[in-house]
Amino acid sequence: MSSSPNPTMTIPRYEDVLVAHERIKPFIHETPVLTSRFLNELTGAELFFKCENLQKAAAFKVRGACNAVFGLTDAEAKIGVATHSSGNHALSLSYAAGRRGIPVTVVMPSTAPQAKKDAVIGYGGVIVECEPSTSSREAVFADVVAKSGADFVHPYNDPRVIAGQATCAKELVNQVLNLDSVVAPIGGGGMISGTCLTLSTTNPTIKIYAAEPLNADDAARSFKAGHIIADDAPNTVADGLKVPLKDLTWHFVKNHVTDILTATEDEIVAAMKLIWIRMKIVVEPSSAVTLAIILKNPEVFKGKRIGVILTGGNVDLDKLPWMKT
Amino acid sequence: MSSSPNPTMTIPRYEDVLVAHERIKPFIHETPVLTSRFLNELTGAELFFKCENLQKAAAFKVRGACNAVFGLTDAEAKIGVATHSSGNHALSLSYAAGRRGIPVTVVMPSTAPQAKKDAVIGYGGVIVECEPSTSSREAVFADVVAKSGADFVHPYNDPRVIAGQATCAKELVNQVLNLDSVVAPIGGGGMISGTCLTLSTTNPTIKIYAAEPLNADDAARSFKAGHIIADDAPNTVADGLKVPLKDLTWHFVKNHVTDILTATEDEIVAAMKLIWIRMKIVVEPSSAVTLAIILKNPEVFKGKRIGVILTGGNVDLDKLPWMKT
Known part of the structure; x- marks a missing residue:
């Protein structure tokens, strides 16, 4: 399935990703992929966590x-x-x-x-x-x-930015072979668009799932409706995912995303704490929406090899969401 | 400097480390070495963090x-x-x-x-x-x-255990060349003894510093006194480091450790939080004593390439030491 983009948009191509990767390599980490036997057993899937929380500035951005x-x-x-x-x-x-x-x-x-x-x-x-x-x-x-x-430099609706984010999935499919799907959080859609851009060229059989907070599910509703729905100031612990889709990211979402699944605030916080406890890494709530939807939808993910993009690790250590204040 | 061990002790040798490494490889991770530009600039040293908090069971043990x-x-x-x-x-x-x-x-x-x-x-x-x-x-x-x-199986005063812990330094010197020193926490002395066992054979010029809480500084006092001093139930946030040296670990400490440096409770908690914030990994207080002594003793560490062993990541996420309760 393909659709005609707005003629005024510059859609980045995979060649732009190759150029981007050479350009940014000296300034970024090739982030590690971590696994957890416990989380594999819990989900019945094989999870490969791409740790952008260990990226420079602790964010894929x-x-x-x-x-x-x-x-x-x-x-x-x-x-x-x-x-x-x-x-x-x-x-x-x-x-x-x-x-x-x-x-x-x-x-x-x-x-x-x-x-x-x-x-x-x-x-x-x-x-x-x-x-x-x-x-x-x-x-x-x-x-x-x-x-x-x-x-x-727009946070996500910019072809240069999307081509840059696309280098994350490029590294991932090089680090882990034979993935069945990739799960990434969706807010404005920069990471998901980059993932679509890379995988639709290099690994078009890999399914792409976007993970979104139920409290800020404008992308999921856009996906069902077939046009962008923008919410006004949604409230979610996953503060990186409050922003709406824009034309460029919508182009990638509607053409290449398999599904958008949502998780509640409690599910997001529980998944976040589980990652901290079992994997010993600091991830922000936005990152944990991925594991939350995998835990919630075993019929989709069980038995599969899944790349999970942990997008960032910037949290206030004095105000963790599982702390009662 | 060498000294005659107690003739009843079985001192592990480096050959035992080689055997141990082959034996345990299928059941442990070769843990990653992480770096932080921020912490390098802060300390004026090049720090290479050996992340045993990412080990199975989140501990080098x-x-x-x-x-x-x-x-x-x-x-x-x-x-x-x-x-x-x-x-x-x-x-x-x-x-x-x-x-x-x-x-x-x-x-x-x-x-x-x-x-x-x-x-x-x-x-x-x-x-x-x-x-x-x-x-x-x-x-x-x-x-x-x-x-x-x-x-x-004693937690540390056992030659099999020390030979096992020694595989950590064996990995580290393979992952990072030309280290000037290695810093590891000291409690009962299992990790430090393993580090001494490996480095005294493979890299005898690398200096070995042990990091100890001031509130449980029995190893530092033993080192100065020339014989084991065992404290009764010291109180420190670094709960892995409360136990005293025993004959086998004392053998390695007195023969191969360059110095034992101490940090206060506040210094340990500050270093722990700094590691979480800047490196996005979960480490327990015992791990952070290493960075605390590096920050405290720039005259010892500045300009050097230092392996820093982060020993574990088991903490209660509901009771973090920087939280006021």
């Missing part, structure tokens, strides 16, 4: 950010990059710009956690604060770009 | 336990093994016995955390409870061994 930043000409790079994000994309773009030694401005709501602000500043980013509303964010960001001329 | 269990004859194995421990050795021996399919009995104080008991049972171990006193533990344990004839 450095792949796309590095591809955007290191793909700029010297003249473009000198002017710098900008984005709006209070999450892993903010850290990742700051990391990438810091490695190239170019200016980076991040528009963040004044209410963002101090730890996130400190991390951006630690990587050399400049923060411009806005009010915690879409209108304020857009106005402040437009002003930043108008004044600086900085290149806008 | 499966190495020694597997060597003991899989070195038994079939006749011995049939009768089974026993130990007294409320920590990682209990889990590890249960794991090893479970893999061989032989009986294992663990004498544990009735006050041990339910999570630890559940984990031992989960691996197929049988728990016999004693009162939380040395006299009760010894009486109950003697009774278990007398009745069952089980082989006693």
Whole structure:
């Protein structure tokens, strides 16, 4: 099944992924794939966890950010990059710009956690604060770009970013042979789109499942409806997955995703704690939605070899979601 | 410097390590070595973290336990093994016995955390409870061994166990070349003895530093005094490091350790949190004493290439030491 994209969109191709991978290799980790006998027995599947929580800046998003930043000409790079994000994309773009030694401005709501602000500043980013509303964010960001001329690197709806994220699945299928499916979280759809981009070329028989919080299930509803449904400020512990699909990511989702499955908040937190306890790694709630849907849908996953993309590990260790406060 | 060991002791030799490694390979992970640019910059050293928290049962102690269990004859194995421990050795021996399919009995104080008991049972171990006193533990344990004839696998003062632990440093020097020093925690001295056993044969120029909680600094005081000093029930967050040296481990410590350095409780907890935040892995307090002493003694470690053994990752996620309760 294929569909005609919006003619104004630049759809990244697999050749862009190959270029991206060569470009970003010096600045990212080839992250390890970990396994757990306990979780295999619990799920009845063979799970191969691709640990992007052990990536630079503890997030897969450095792949796309590095591809955007290191793909700029010297003249473009000198002017710098900008984005709006209070999450892993903010850290990742700051990391990438810091490695190239170019200016980076991040528009963040004044209410963002101090730890996130400190991390951006630690990587050399400049923060411009806005009010915690879409209108304020857009106005402040437009002003930043108008004044600086900085290149806008969108967190996911950008072909350079998707080509960068696609290097994760490229590594995975090289590290683990004969996968039946790959499961990745879905928010705006950057990681899933990159996964689709790679696998539809290199391993088109591998099924691609997207994992989404039930509390922010706009992608699942979009998938069923056949058009983008965007929710207004959904509330979920998986704070990386609150954003809606956009045209470019929707293109990949509707054409290449097998299904989008959802998990409740309790299921996400339980899966997260299980990963910490059994695998001894720190993952953020967004990462754990993957294991939550695998546990919830044994009829889909039992007996299969499954790549599971753990997308990040940025959590506040003083406010873990299983702690009663 | 060498000294005459007690003639009744069986000192393991490096050949025993080679045999142990072949024997246990199917049952353990070759654990990864992780690095952190942030921690390198913070310490001014190049740190190579050997992640035994990602080992089976989340502890290096499966190495020694597997060597003991899989070195038994079939006749011995049939009768089974026993130990007294409320920590990682209990889990590890249960794991090893479970893999061989032989009986294992663990004498544990009735006050041990339910999570630890559940984990031992989960691996197929049988728990016999004693009162939380040395006299009760010894009486109950003697009774278990007398009745069952089980082989006693001591947590550290056993040549089979030390030869097993020595496989960790053997892997490390294969994974990372040109190390200047190795830092490992010290409690009873099993890991440090294994490290000494391997490095004194394969890489005698590498310095070996032991890291100990100041609140349980009996090994540091023994090292200075030139004879074993055993403390009675020291109190430290690094609960794996409360036990005293014994004759076999003292032999290795006094002959091959460069120095024993100590860290306060606050320093240990801060180092532990730093590892979780920057490396996205779950380590227990005992593991973090290593980074704590490196941070505390820059004059010793700055500019050096240092192997850092993170010994385990078994913590209660509901009671993290930086949480105010």
